[in-house]
Amino acid sequence: MRTVLALYLTQQLAYSNDTATVIYHVFTSLVYFFPLMGAILADSWLGKFKTILYLSVVYCAGSALIALGAIPPLHLPATSITVLGLLFIAVGSGGIKPCVSAFGGDQFKLPDQAVQLAKFFSLFYFAINAGSLISTTLTPILREDVHCFGQDNCFALAFGVPAALMIFSIIVFVCGRAMYTINKPSGNMIVLVFKCIRNALTVRSKESSVNPRDHWLDYAEPKYGKGIVSDIKSLLKILILYIPLPVFWALFDQQGSRWTFQATRMDGELAGYTIKPDQIQVINPLLILAFIPLFESFVYPALAKIGIRRPLQKLSFGGMLAGAAFVLSGFVEIALDRTNAMLPAQHEAQMRIFNGLPCDFRFHTDAMNLTSFSVPSRGVFETLHLEPLANYTEFKYRAETNEIGCVRENASEISGSFRLRMGQAVGYYLTSKGGKIEVLEFEDTAEKDRNGVPRVRLLANVKTAKYVMLRHASNSEISYNMSLNRHDQMTLSNGEYQVYVGDRLISTVKLNVGGVYTLLLDEVLENEFNLQKHTITPSNSVHMLWLVPQYVVITAGEVMFSITGLEFSYSQAPESMKSVIQAFWLLTVAIGNMLVVFIAEAKFVQSQSLEFFLFAVLMFLDMGLFMVLAMQYHYSQEGAIETIEVEATGKKDPLPDTVSEKGSTRANGGTTYANEAFRED
Numbered sequence: 001m002r003t004v005l006a007l008y009l010t011q012q013l014a015y016s017n018d019t020a021t022v023i024y025h026v027f028t029s030l031v032y033f034f035p036l037m038g039a040i041l042a043d044s045w046l047g048k049f050k051t052i053l054y055l056s057v058v059y060c061a062g063s064a065l066i067a068l069g070a071i072p073p074l075h076l077p078a079t080s081i082t083v084l085g086l087l088f089i090a091v092g093s094g095g096i097k098p099c100v101s102a103f104g105g106d107q108f109k110l111p112d113q114a115v116q117l118a119k120f121f122s123l124f125y126f127a128i129n130a131g132s133l134i135s136t137t138l139t140p141i142l143r144e145d146v147h148c149f150g151q152d153n154c155f156a157l158a159f160g161v162p163a164a165l166m167i168f169s170i171i172v173f174v175c176g177r178a179m180y181t182i183n184k185p186s187g188n189m190i191v192l193v194f195k196c197i198r199n200a201l202t203v204r205s206k207e208s209s210v211n212p213r214d215h216w217l218d219y220a221e222p223k224y225g226k227g228i229v230s231d232i233k234s235l236l237k238i239l240i241l242y243i244p245l246p247v248f249w250a251l252f253d254q255q256g257s258r259w260t261f262q263a264t265r266m267d268g269e270l271a272g273y274t275i276k277p278d279q280i281q282v283i284n285p286l287l288i289l290a291f292i293p294l295f296e297s298f299v300y301p302a303l304a305k306i307g308i309r310r311p312l313q314k315l316s317f318g319g320m321l322a323g324a325a326f327v328l329s330g331f332v333e334i335a336l337d338r339t340n341a342m343l344p345a346q347h348e349a350q351m352r353i354f355n356g357l358p359c360d361f362r363f364h365t366d367a368m369n370l371t372s373f374s375v376p377s378r379g380v381f382e383t384l385h386l387e388p389l390a391n392y393t394e395f396k397y398r399a400e401t402n403e404i405g406c407v408r409e410n411a412s413e414i415s416g417s418f419r420l421r422m423g424q425a426v427g428y429y430l431t432s433k434g435g436k437i438e439v440l441e442f443e444d445t446a447e448k449d450r451n452g453v454p455r456v457r458l459l460a461n462v463k464t465a466k467y468v469m470l471r472h473a474s475n476s477e478i479s480y481n482m483s484l485n486r487h488d489q490m491t492l493s494n495g496e497y498q499v500y501v502g503d504r505l506i507s508t509v510k511l512n513v514g515g516v517y518t519l520l521l522d523e524v525l526e527n528e529f530n531l532q533k534h535t536i537t538p539s540n541s542v543h544m545l546w547l548v549p550q551y552v553v554i555t556a557g558e559v560m561f562s563i564t565g566l567e568f569s570y571s572q573a574p575e576s577m578k579s580v581i582q583a584f585w586l587l588t589v590a591i592g593n594m595l596v597v598f599i600a601e602a603k604f605v606q607s608q609s610l611e612f613f614l615f616a617v618l619m620f621l622d623m624g625l626f627m628v629l630a631m632q633y634h635y636s637q638e639g640a641i642e643t644i645e646v647e648a649t650g651k652k653d654p655l656p657d658t659v660s661e662k663g664s665t666r667a668n669g670g671t672t673y674a675n676e677a678f679r680e681d
Contacts, residue, residue: 001089002027007143008082011153025594027089030090033586035098036583038097043186058088059096059166060167062092101121106183129285130285190580193580195224196228201219217233238572241630244626248592258608262547266547274513288559291556295560312568312633322619328550330613348384348385350425351425353375355379357431362374367395377403395420396415397417414437425443467484512540572635
């Protein structure tokens with residue numbers, strides 16, 4: 001659903017890119033915040049099975065609401081329904097994310113089925129990325145290539161299919177209930193941690209002067225015991241390292257927002273197929289599946305030779321790669337800026353004059369910075385940086401031509417007024433009607449379409465026909481009728497078009513992705529036509545494949561940062577704190593997304609390329625802080641006394657005799673079994 005969410009917010013709900021980015025990242029933040037609540041709910045009251053079931057229903061309700069809001073004939077308040085649906089999905093995710101993998105783990109008996117448990121986690125991680133790979137490929141196709149309810153896209157189907165599949169998944173989940181091992185709630189360790197910390201602070205405020213202790217948490221020992229207090233101390237050592245981590249997620253999750261908006265301004269044509277802007281996100285899960293075994297077999301051994309062996313070193317390197325990815329995206333943005341529309345600043349106005357007549361005109365005005373200029377026959381004159389003296393400026397013009405083709409009824413000279421508005425563009429069209437030259441005014445804009453498709457305006461001086469038709473050269477089912485009496489812009493599919501005046505083919509035009517065009521049509525003689533295409537804004541000339549390097553770099557960073565970080569946290573956390581550390585790991589993702597919201601709203605820089613560079617600098621500084629904290633961290637030896645690895649070949653190595661039933665597993669490509677038998681106080 002997130003694959004197409006950013007485009008839905010801008011294209012259908014008409015949010016600006018900045019506002020859509022804020023909504024996208026607030027939603028993502030909530031998705032990773034509510035698992036904290038879901039874990040408490042599962043462990044303290046409902047248990048994992050009921051939490052997954054009940055909140056999956058909430059999730060389905062959210063998906064259904066968004067799909068229904070995207071159906072125009074229902075006339076529902078789409079904006080309100082979308083926000084409500086996103087909230088439901090975030091709450092539902094809070095019950096799914098922390099419980100599903102843990103519930104799967106509950107089905108195995110340790111240590112007897114440790115190898116099978118490792119396979120489960122590997123398949124579980126593979127299934128997540130395989131699902132992401134399929135969805136990021138197919139959902140954009142449902143969005144753009146399917147046309148429904150009279151629109152050129154079908155967001156309702158793009159949202160509806162995942163909603164239907166989620167309903168089906170709940171049915172499958174419930175059908176297996178008789179086969180599951182369902183453990184009763186045993187109390188939530190997250191709640192216990194906060195209670196213990198609160199107790200320590202309360203007692204310390206009362207007894208610090210009369211009963212000093214070595215550590216502030218020691219004040220909770222009388223109530224919670226030495227073991228729990230010791231475990232929380234170990235937890236806090238890891239959480240200090242978590243302080244810089246949200247910045248990585250601030251960068252990583254912009255793949256679905258800022259990087260997708262980048263792709264809408266690029267050319268996706270590739271060997272006859274057009275890559276959708278949101279479809280480019282498929283690179284991430286595809287590379288994840290390829291990178292995990294590649295890193296285990298080649299990259300990590302190579303890094304070990306240059307001294308990068310320990311988890312925190314790999315994690316730092318992964319963060320630096322994320323910063324490097326945003327440096328690349330900044331340079332891509334600079335290249336894209338050259339193809340951007342030239343829009344008027346708030347203190348400026350723009351004016352374009354299109355001459356649909358077969359003769360040149362010379363204009364004279366009383367504007368101080370625009371005293372005279374020429375408009376060529378069937379050509380265009382544009383001035384992009386006029387500075388009106390007030391919010392609304394009117395100035396007079398006089399124009400003449402000496403060419404005989406336009407001198408009719410003593411009309412060699414025309415006069416009138418140009419009207420400009422600050423921060424806006426206005427267009428004028430010279431045409432003739434009944435032998436008299438007219439200057440028609442219309443609202444103009446050079447802004448590219450948010451869907452990335454071409455925008456076209458037709459200015460016609462035609463007597464013998466009532467309409468013009470543009471028919472796609474390679475797909476005759478795609479055709480557009482353009483009125484001769486309207487001067488507004490139309491959005492069309494990109495490609496080559498045959499231009500018909502009535503039933504007569506007069507020319508062909510090529511309309512490229514993202515271009516803004518004006519077609520000047522003039523009937524030279526009866527049934528003899530002249531067609532001129534003027535490019536107002538260049539098409540998307542930067543190819544979408546230029547995004548691949550930044551996706552490769554940030555995905556490599558994800559493998560080193562996310563997977564290594566989880567494994568480090570899981571192995572270093574005390575046995576009783578492993579569920580707590582997972583909750584706080586997800587919380588770093590939530591905080592990272594709120595950081596994007598803060599920067600997007602604060603608008604520290606106006607240029608998108610500068611914003612990307614800002615994030616890159618922030619990431620590099622952040623990793624500098626992380627390295628300082630990492631150098632002060634002392635690895636816990638309990639999880640490293642004895643380890644064995646099950647390699648990707650599937651060979652089942654026997655567990656050492658010292659692994660107790662409290663032994664823990666973690667699988668991502670390879671599996672490490674951490675010996676917990678030596679952790680006892």
